[in-house]
Amino acid sequence: SQQGEEDPQALSIQEGENATMNCSYKTSINNLQWYRQNSGRGLVHLILIRSNEREKHSGRLRVTLDTSKKSSSLLITASRAADTASYFCATGDNDYKLSFGAGTTVTVRA
Amino acid sequence: DTAVSQTPKYLVTQMGNDKSIKCEQNLGHDTMYWYKQDSKKFLKIMFSYNNKELIINETVPNRFSPKSPDKAHLNLHINSLELGDSAVYFCASSQQGMGGYTFGSGTRLTVV
Numbered sequence: 678s679q680q681g682e683e684d685p686q687a688l689s690i691q692e693g694e695n696a697t698m699n700c701s702y703k704t705s706i707n708n709l710q711w712y713r714q715n716s717g718r719g720l721v722h723l724i725l726i727r728s729n730e731r732e733k734h735s736g737r738l739r740v741t742l743d744t745s746k747k748s749s750s751l752l753i754t755a756s757r758a759a760d761t762a763s764y765f766c767a768t769g770d771n772d773y774k775l776s777f778g779a780g781t782t783v784t785v786r787a
Numbered sequence: 788d789t790a791v792s793q794t795p796k797y798l799v800t801q802m803g804n805d806k807s808i809k810c811e812q813n814l815g816h817d818t819m820y821w822y823k824q825d826s827k828k829f830l831k832i833m834f835s836y837n838n839k840e841l842i843i844n845e846t847v848p849n850r851f852s853p854k855s856p857d858k859a860h861l862n863l864h865i866n867s868l869e870l871g872d873s874a875v876y877f878c879a880s881s882q883q884g885m886g887g888y889t890f891g892s893g894t895r896l897t898v899v
Contacts, residue, residue, distance in 0.1 A: 710887055714828075719791075719877055722887030763828060773818060773842040775888060777830040 681709075681766040681778030689784045696753040698781040700766030701746075707769045709742055711751050714763045714780070723751075723764075756785045790814050793878045793891035800868055801899055808863045808894045810878030818842075818883055819861040821853060824875045824893070833876075836861055837883065868898045 681702045690696050700709070708727045712720040726733045726742045726749065733740045739752040753760055763782045767775040793810040800806050812819060821833040835843040839855045850866045861878060878891040 712887075712890075717893075719890035719892045720830075720879075720888070722889065725886045765830065773835040773837060773883075774832050774845075776832070777822075779827065779829050 681768050681776065683764070683766055683778045683781040685781060686779070687782045687784070689786065690756055691786050692756060692758060694756055696756050696760070696783050696785075698751050698764055698783070700749045700751070700778055702749075702766075702768045702778075703747065704768075704770060706744075707771065709740075709749050710767045710769065710775065711738075711740060711749075712765045712767060712777075714765065716762070720765065753783075756783075758785050758787050761785045790889050791878055791880055791891040793876075793894055795894060796892065797895050797897075799897045799899065802868055802870060804868050805864070805866045806868060806896070807865070808876055808878075808896075810861045810863070810891060812859055812878075812880040812889070814880055814882075814889060816880035816882045816889070817858055818881050819855065819858070820879045820881075820888065821861065821863050822877045822879060822890075824877060826874070830877070834861075834863075865896075868896075870898050872896060873898045 681700045684699045710725045711723045714720045724735045737754045742749045763780040765780045767777045791812045818837045820835045824830045833847045834853045836855045852864045855861045875893045877893050879888040881888045
């Protein structure tokens with residue numbers, strides 16, 4: 678069954694604005710990862726946060742993890758048209774399987 | 788150089804046929820995966836292999852048979868294709884303990 682669930686399902690913002698999306702999951706995890714998928718393409722790994730970490734940054738991306746609430750958030754600052762994509766959270770509870778949510782579709786308007 | 792390459796990119800076939808999708812990674816990763824993405828973009832793991840050994844078979848019908856001749860290759864053979872098999876199939880690889888997956892660009896399978 679699906680482990681992570683993203684919220685909102687879709688997000689439309691103006692270029693330059695920030696985009697925030699959330700992920701909730703059900704069982705204990707080893708790590709949580711975020712991926713981007715452009716239309717018709719494969720998934721690209723963005724960032725991994727381990728269960729003992731609370732926050733991580735990578736360029737314009739900021740990820741938080743709250744294991745007590747079983748939730749994570751991805752913030753994209755100063756969005757660009759190229760950020761238009763679907764964003765997925767994925768949880769790793771063992772070394773050989775990532776469970777993905779249904780994704781948040783982000784549209785950045787010029 | 789493409790890190791994870793899968794072929795073909797598109798596959799249109801009739802119900803009942805048998806087809807194969809090939810995947811190769813040049814990253815030196817020890818684990819490879821097949822994922823299925825449905826029309827609602829939901830991704831579900833099908834198989835994972837570590838150093839050519841099957842680790843996860845996620846209740847996939849027996850019509851799907853993965854084969855890993857070496858740790859750089861993981862192919863997927865599908866027998867007796869059904870309409871419900873239509874989806875995008877993604878191959879991915881990772882190095883255990885090191886972090887994220889690297890995905891191929893996908894194979895869009897359409898069964899008519």
